[in-house]
Amino acid sequence: MTSELEVRSKAFAGEIGSVLKDSLGTDTQIVSIRYGDRYAIRPAGETPAERRIPLTVNGQHLADLAVALYQTLDHSGAHLKTTRTDFGVFSTLDRTPLLRLEYRSDMREDPVCHWQFHAERGAFTHLLSIANSSDARRVPSPHDLSKVHLPVGGERFRPCLEDFVEMLIRDCGVDAAPGWQSALTAGRERWRRRQFRTSVRDLQDEAAAVLEAHGWTLTPPTFAYEPHLQPYRSW
């Protein structure tokens, strides 16, 4: 029997497929892999290589996009939550990453959402090498800039897939589908509205205070409310 969660996850998978098709022009079959109440959403394919989406520049296949989103129930047990995402661009030359955007809601040490850039920069390596000499525990890999995690907004304010794809099109010159901009704008608005609603649920006192300051009259609920602060404290 199809559960409500399965229907919601499948609908979300459809949204991901539409974003990719309407922006990059790739007609990608998206699947939602289900085990219990946990879902992995990604392009279809037996192997990770087969699941990557070709990125072309002026028709030349130069890189591949990897997309995976993981969903399960949130802390309330009532809502399906995306708890992890992995977006990455892999070179066709050596099939290793050029850059990655990772999100883990349960991250322990690294930023909950971060970029990792697989590149070289002598001056940066110089800084990290000296830091490594001073404290090798904090800076264990001074010659690998991809070990630097660039924090971006935490759980609620992190970039979305639409941001990632727009960066590829605008700044990397990746070929795009006609009308890509409006597709990404619409998808981004949908995603940020969802994040906003979640934030309101997290911080109801804050939301109520803002609304009252703008003339709304609100009646507080009769049940106890505890703000969910973790997303606003983790780096």
Place this chain on the structure above:
Amino acid sequence: MRQDLVQDGEEEPMTPMTIVVTRDELVARRNRILQSLGTSIEALRERAESGSPSAEEWEAIADLEEISFLLDDSADDF
């Protein structure tokens, strides 16, 4: 990999599919991946943290991340 395919609606290219997997399938898939690389999950994690994984290892990591998430059996990446 045997998968119980659950697909609603018509088979259009963009129609998303739900694929229901079992614990045995996920565990077997993980064992196959590690066997093909000739390594353990701990050794691969160590290599990912301290070195530069090869193309094959990056692909294995993507698969292992998915499996460990679905099984919910690792607090760390894969």
